[in-house]
Amino acid sequence: MASIKEYNVKLASLKNTRKMTKTMKMVSASKLQRALSAQRNARLYATKLGELVSRLSASVDASSHPLLTRHDPCSNALVLMFTSDKGLCGGFNNNLAKTTSTWIDDNRQNFDNIHMSFCGRRGYMFFKSRAEVRTHYEDITQRPTFADAAHLGEEMEKLFTEGEYDEIYLAYNIFHSPLSQKPNIEKLLPIEPQEVITEEETPFSLEYIFEPEQEELLTFLLPRIMYFKLYFTLLENAAGEHGARMTAMDSATTNADKLVDKYTLLRNRARQAEITTELTEIISGAEAL
Amino acid sequence: MSKNYSLSIITPMGEVLSRPVESLIAPGQYGRIGVMANHAPMIVALRIGILAVRHDDTWSYFAIGEGVLEVSPDEVLILADEAVPAKNEQEARDKERELVEAY
Numbered sequence: 007m008a009s010i011k012e013y014n015v016k017l018a019s020l021k022n023t024r025k026m027t028k029t030m031k032m033v034s035a036s037k038l039q040r041a042l043s044a045q046r047n048a049r050l051y052a053t054k055l056g057e058l059v060s061r062l063s064a065s066v067d068a069s070s071h072p073l074l075t076r077h078d079p080c081s082n083a084l085v086l087m088f089t090s091d092k093g094l095c096g097g098f099n100n101n102l103a104k105t106t107s108t109w110i111d112d113n114r115q116n117f118d119n120i121h122m123s124f125c126g127r128r129g130y131m132f133f134k135s136r137a138e139v140r141t142h143y144e145d146i147t148q149r150p151t152f153a154d155a156a157h158l159g160e161e162m163e164k165l166f167t168e169g170e171y172d173e174i175y176l177a178y179n180i181f182h183s184p185l186s187q188k189p190n191i192e193k194l195l196p197i198e199p200q201e202v203i204t205e206e207e208t209p210f211s212l213e214y215i216f217e218p219e220q221e222e223l224l225t226f227l228l229p230r231i232m233y234f235k236l237y238f239t240l241l242e243n244a245a246g247e248h249g250a251r252m253t254a255m256d257s258a259t260t261n262a263d264k265l266v267d268k269y270t271l272l273r274n275r276a277r278q279a280e281i282t283t284e285l286t287e288i289i290s291g292a293e294a295l
Numbered sequence: 296m297s298k299n300y301s302l303s304i305i306t307p308m309g310e311v312l313s314r315p316v317e318s319l320i321a322p323g324q325y326g327r328i329g330v331m332a333n334h335a336p337m338i339v340a341l342r343i344g345i346l347a348v349r350h351d352d353t354w355s356y357f358a359i360g361e362g363v364l365e366v367s368p369d370e371v372l373i374l375a376d377e378a379v380p381a382k383n384e385q386e387a388r389d390k391e392r393e394l395v396e397a398y
Binding site for chain 1: 305306307308309310323324325328335336337338339340360363365372374376377397398
């Protein structure tokens with residue numbers, strides 16, 4: 007049996023761990039709230055922008071826009087993967103990495119090349135030796151801003167319109183709740199026409215003044231829909247990361263609690279044993295006199 | 296005292312302003328554009344610049360990112376990448392410079 011001192015050292019370290027996991031859980035909970043409220047705020051913009059674009063496209067033919075044009079043949083694909091920069095968030099990054107590599111294996115025969123780009127260090131670390139990496143965009147998953155999303159979007163637009171890639175996909179976790187995030191892969195470019203054009207929208211009446219002309223306005227606004235999608239994905243990824251970390255740290259705290267209980271019991275038992283031994287020694291010493 | 300109309304400024308970060316205003320001056324892509332009540336309906340692309348809004352006889356300023364201004368018969372809507380409120384014109388100009396660097 008270990009001595010009381012050894013138990014005390016073990017207990018102290020367990021209690022420290024518990025303190026840390028508990029703090030991390032609380033920090034993640036507040037970051038999660040921030041990410042969720044950013045998502046709520048973002049929805050209004052998406053609705054208004056969507057309305058505007060589909061009303062514009064009701065009067066102008068949008069299908070010829072380069073972002074909506076399918077490339078034929080479709081030989082190069084890019085997968086842009088969103089993960090967290092830091093670990094300690096359960097299976098959040100690993101599940102996505104597994105889903106993505108299965109997806110790549112399944113789609114290998116459809117494309118000549120599948121390359122990958124990353125937002126977030128974890129995905130990059132996983133794939134850097136397994137796939138062809140194009141770019142690793144650093145430091146944008148921690149605090150998602152629209153400016154970062156716009157830069158990213160401009161680059162994606164360029165890669166797509168200049169013909170370097172014929173299809174661009176997003177791989178990220180959809181946030182359902184702090185307990186569940188679902189890996190998802192979806193197409194970013196080309197934009198599916200039905201995503202931006204809804205049939206029932208009424209075109210603008212004749213007395214509207216447009217500056218610049220409607221076609222040009224649409225060209226100005228369509229990429230914004232894509233930038234926004236990237237921004238929302240960044241937010242989704244952040245919400246998922248913090249949710250997953252919160253859950254992981256919660257169960258870590260529960261486990262630490264159990265261990266603290268177990269070791270407290272063992273320590274008390276050891277202390278009692280020591281007391282009993284001492285008493286026996288004193289009594290037998292006294293009897294000898 | 297001129298007539299008021301309702302203005303909303305919406306960015307991906309949320310609604311920045313929603314209130315009745317007297318007039319505004321926005322940075323259109325082909326020059327600055329003033330909007331007062333009963334303006335003809337229009338849609339204008341905006342560039343990064345300073346948006347001045349007049350209400351209750353005072354001007355307030357925002358540094359705004361690229362976006363679009365829609366004047367419809369019952370309200371005016373600005374959708375911009377960002378809209379940062381500023382205390383005065385000078386501060387707005389500084390923030391505008393920050394936006395130019397960020398985008």
